[in-house]
Amino acid sequence: MKAYWFDNLPGDQRLPHDSNRPVSDEYLSKLGILHFNYPNIEDVNALASSRSYKNRDEITISPSTLGDVYEEKVKTFFHEHLHEDEEIRYILDGGGFFDVRSEDDGWVRIKLEKHDLMIMPAGIYHRFTTDEANYTKAMRLFKEDPKWTPLNRGTETDENPYRKDYLKNRET
Ligand code: KMT
Numbered sequence: 001m002k003a004y005w006f007d008n009l010p011g012d013q014r015l016p017h018d019s020n021r022p023v024s025d026e027y028l029s030k031l032g033i034l035h036f037n038y039p040n041i042e043d044v045n046a047l048a049s050s051r052s053y054k055n056r057d058e059i060t061i062s063p064s065t066l067g068d069v070y071e072e073k074v075k076t077f078f079h080e081h082l083h084e085d086e087e088i089r090y091i092l093d094g095g096g097f098f099d100v101r102s103e104d105d106g107w108v109r110i111k112l113e114k115h116d117l118m119i120m121p122a123g124i125y126h127r128f129t130t131d132e133a134n135y136t137k138a139m140r141l142f143k144e145d146p147k148w149t150p151l152n153r154g155t156e157t158d159e160n161p162y163r164k165d166y167l168k169n170r171e172t
């Protein structure tokens with residue numbers, strides 16, 4: 001795991017876009033983001049049950065598994081969105097980038113590698129992309145099933161009760 005301010009320069013989303021300005025764990029936790037490195041799946045299972053997660057799936061995002069729709073999927077994951085539930089992402093193999101919105105609406109880029117696990121709070125605006133290796137094998141863990149849907153950012157999501165709750169918690 002490595003977190004830094006996104007450089008906001010044009011160019012392929014899969015490039016590092018590293019501004020060389022690191023972001024601390026303290027700042028990530030202020031945004032409500034926790035992360036661990038768990039080489040052992042038992043640790044993932046224990047965390048998931050302690051936080052009452054009920055569902056999970058596995059996804060391999062690569063041209064070899066997704067074929068023609070790979071580029072389209074990569075673009076979809078990169079649309080800024082939120083979820084109405086806390087979610088865990090655990091990298092089984094490969095890696096990728098999660099960009100999350102900072103307090104002043106900038107982008108913090110979080111580089112995840114094999115065995116990195118990240119907990120994202122409900123209501124945080126974010127987006128995901130593979131890196132130049134074009135290969136992310138990840139476990140997605142969900143608390144409930146109806147709330148998996150990404151809600152793309154817009155005037156409606158700004159009014160979403162989960163978004164409002166997130167902003168309220170961030171202040172404290
Ligand atoms: C998300 O919530 O944006 C995703 O699940 C992206 C794909 S999982 C690596």
Ligand code: NI
Nearest residue numbers: 081083126150
């Ligand atoms: Ni998402």
